[in-house]
Amino acid sequence: MREVNRIILIACGTASYAALIGKYAFERLAGIPTEVDVASEFRYRDPIIDSHTLIFVISQSGETADTLAAAREAKRKGAFVRGIVNVVGSTIARETDGGTYIHAGPELAVASTKAYANMVAILLLYALQFGRSRRLSLATGRRLLGALSEIVPKMEKALEQDKKIQKLAEKYQNYKNFLFLGRGINFPVALEGSLKLKEISYIHSEAFPGGEMKHGQIALLSENFPVLAIMTKNQLYEKMRSNIEEVKARKAPVILIATEGDDKAKELAEDIIYVSETMELLEPLVNTIPLQLFAYHMAVLLGRDV
């Protein structure tokens, strides 16, 4: 672990969004430069890899062709390749040099949901372990583990908002376009919410980092283009607030994911879903759930076969 000076996380789709969260964790907790590559790009470029590069390939099924090919390419170039895989005995699990099964249980529908959450949790644990072998203090490590062990009731609380989110979907089911916004560790959450909406309800949606929106995307916004934004209480809260104000100036309806007790958030939102507060690095585990439920209810209401 001490020889590693660079990490590359390789995956596709939802697994690549879990990887983006992993990047934040590895850089923040362990101080190791970390990149995320979508597998279909990695395998066709000429990546610079040496024996100090650690590669993680992340896959629910363990059979995704691009991810498998990327793992083979990385091994051919001399990297140590670890798998983070759900399906036991799958090809990626067998071909990697080592790794971790996430044991999320079978994903029966096309949408990867619990696998995503478990990928995020495993990546956090890896980052914590790398951090502790380097610069992370025992106290911070313990704080993170404590927060992680308290995360399940917070996730359950998000799931309990199901009825409220169903009502929200009823209200928004006829809109044709959605924009998802997040910043920092919640940008991958926005990407995941947007992908789920597209994937199961066939509604057009896009996801942007809040600060990037003004560089073009904002031109599309109007009262017919709702924005789902994650504005939980973290270090980028104020930045996100000012992005939402720009959205409101365009008259786009704003649906906010905000932290319980943040009454000021109501001033900005047409609709609001409150989630429990947790450590910033763990926020995706909670904040993704309302977005997944929103995609689910939109799809059911539109008669799609989820």
Ligand code: M6R
């Ligand atoms: O089995 P994998 O995790 O390798 O699959 C990767 C993607 O195809 C997958 O995450 C896809 O984006 C999901 N169906 C999204 O819900």
